Amino acid sequence: MDGFVRVPVREQDAKERAKNFKEVCLGYNKEEAETEAKRCLGCPNPKCVEGCPVSIDIPGFIKEVKEGNVEAAYQVISKSSALPAVCGRVCPQESQCEGKCVRGIKGDAVSIGKLERYVADSARELGIKPEGAKEKKGKKVAVIGSGPSGLTCAGDLAKMGYDVTIFEALHEAGGVLVYGIPEFRLPKDAVVKKEIENVKALGVKLETDVVIGKSVTIDELMEKEGFEAVFVGSGAGLPRFMNIPGEQAMGVFSANEYLTRSNLMKAFDENSTTPIMKAKKCVVVGGGNVAMDAARTALRLGAEVHVVYRRGEEELPARKEEVHHAKEEGIIFDLLTNPVEIHEDENGWVKSITCIRMELGEPDESGRRSPVEIPGSEFEIECDAVIMSLGTSPNPLISSTTEGLEINRRKCIVADEANGQTSKKGVFAGGDAVTGAATVILAMGAGRAAAKGIDEYLSK
Numbered sequence: 001m002d003g004f005v006r007v008p009v010r011e012q013d014a015k016e017r018a019k020n021f022k023e024v025c026l027g028y029n030k031e032e033a034e035t036e037a038k039r040c041l042g043c044p045n046p047k048c049v050e051g052c053p054v055s056i057d058i059p060g061f062i063k064e065v066k067e068g069n070v071e072a073a074y075q076v077i078s079k080s081s082a083l084p085a086v087c088g089r090v091c092p093q094e095s096q097c098e099g100k101c102v103r104g105i106k107g108d109a110v111s112i113g114k115l116e117r118y119v120a121d122s123a124r125e126l127g128i129k130p131e132g133a134k135e136k137k138g139k140k141v142a143v144i145g146s147g148p149s150g151l152t153c154a155g156d157l158a159k160m161g162y163d164v165t166i167f168e169a170l171h172e173a174g175g176v177l178v179y180g181i182p183e184f185r186l187p188k189d190a191v192v193k194k195e196i197e198n199v200k201a202l203g204v205k206l207e208t209d210v211v212i213g214k215s216v217t218i219d220e221l222m223e224k225e226g227f228e229a230v231f232v233g234s235g236a237g238l239p240r241f242m243n244i245p246g247e248q249a250m251g252v253f254s255a256n257e258y259l260t261r262s263n264l265m266k267a268f269d270e271n272s273t274t275p276i277m278k279a280k281k282c283v284v285v286g287g288g289n290v291a292m293d294a295a296r297t298a299l300r301l302g303a304e305v306h307v308v309y310r311r312g313e314e315e316l317p318a319r320k321e322e323v324h325h326a327k328e329e330g331i332i333f334d335l336l337t338n339p340v341e342i343h344e345d346e347n348g349w350v351k352s353i354t355c356i357r358m359e360l361g362e363p364d365e366s367g368r369r370s371p372v373e374i375p376g377s378e379f380e381i382e383c384d385a386v387i388m389s390l391g392t393s394p395n396p397l398i399s400s401t402t403e404g405l406e407i408n409r410r411k412c413i414v415a416d417e418a419n420g421q422t423s424k425k426g427v428f429a430g431g432d433a434v435t436g437a438a439t440v441i442l443a444m445g446a447g448r449a450a451a452k453g454i455d456e457y458l459s460k
């Protein structure tokens, strides 16, 4: 193999996997990983690290893989990341570390994500754990939410010696990693739960079924329960809808509800007591990762699936790998198309959706060309389910129950990007609760910045 082409990764066959919920990508074995690692040039000024929001020493860990030292490679990664098996699977590497890799100038970038996944999976199989704190500081910090931002902040603070408790509203920890991203992309028991156990092994306590703002407020945690600082990593779990006629019909779901039923409540499993609609023909509205996950879930549950997105292929916000996998599995993409009305049958169930064709006009404030309707181009798609995947906003529960916590017009908590400090003394925030729906690694980066900010605040 010449040095310009990456070692291909093994995957489940597209026809086969479209009928099951087992993981699509099978990852590298030792030989494949070591061969791929040899493509890394070990640049003295590594561009890949500049592209990583948590600044993993990428050439450092790849050098250890090259030499067959998985444990050393894992310790290098875990200095910067609490969730390497997760990131290796779901991070948009093509626009981050791999997007900057110098190998990508004349050929394929080094497959950094797949190597990270190999190291994390091998370390897990060998029972290798991250190293914890040597000394305790005797100070209590509360972390709200157990998604990637909360887990990272909690893990970093525990490594510094703080006494950390995570409060999670759901009955399971992990945030979107357990309720949003499907099993076929991110196995829950084998991967997510194991990485959460590693965070707990650092000494982090986890209390599930505690809704901050209902069970207890932030002020009560600080004034009555002795927490000297709080990190808010409560995510952006409130779905948006289109407000078009017919959206209240039975058979219209938010992607959040649909995916939570399938992932958190395991409705895809015949033995689960949680019901889920097994549609014959399903329209998924949207073009992001969430839309791809909803579409591929509906497909696996037996539906013919159309993704309806108002812009073109180039503008699809989902990761390229996810779009590629969705197409391979048979998802039909109706691009430059927008829904205008949902129609219901005499019993109130969805029977079809009217859409209109779009063309791209001038760029909007996001720099993407705005979609413009083509008059008279309406057409109807018959379907029995519609899944809306149009983005999410932060739930206002925490901001409305915490005196002095500033939010912006998008209902996101206002926090300093450098250290997570909010408008309220001792309260820090990061992840989707601050940025709106973004990515796992950005949430982790924010959790890490806030852990440093909290340490500085409590060390004064």
Ligand SMILES: Cc1cc2nc3c(=O)[nH]c(=O)nc-3n(C[C@H](O)[C@H](O)[C@H](O)COP(=O)(O)OP(=O)(O)OC[C@H]3O[C@@H](n4cnc5c(N)ncnc54)[C@H](O)[C@@H]3O)c2cc1C
Pocket (backbone or CB within 6 Å): 090, 091, 092, 144, 145, 146, 147, 148, 149, 150, 167, 168, 169, 170, 173, 174, 175, 176, 177, 180, 181, 182, 210, 211, 212, 213, 233, 234, 235, 236, 237, 259, 289, 290, 293, 319, 395, 397, 398, 430, 431, 432, 433, 437, 438, 439, 440, 441, 443
């Ligand atoms: C279906 C789907 C697919 C995605 N795919 C990708 C992908 O491929 N790659 C990628 O990088 N990103 C992806 N994302 C985005 C990514 O998962 C999020 O950006 C990331 O999880 C945000 O992390 P977070 O810690 O800020 O919040 P979350 O992961 O949302 O976690 C927040 C946690 O806080 C808890 N919480 C909320 N309110 C309270 C409260 N009042 N009290 C206590 N707990 C509370 C919630 O229950 C939740 O567990 C996807 C998102 C979705 C929904």
Ligand code: SF4
Pocket (backbone or CB within 6 Å): 039, 040, 041, 042, 043, 046, 047, 048, 049, 058, 059, 100, 101, 102, 103, 110, 112
């Ligand atoms: S930029 Fe690419 S080749 Fe250079 S150190 Fe990073 S991964 Fe290796």
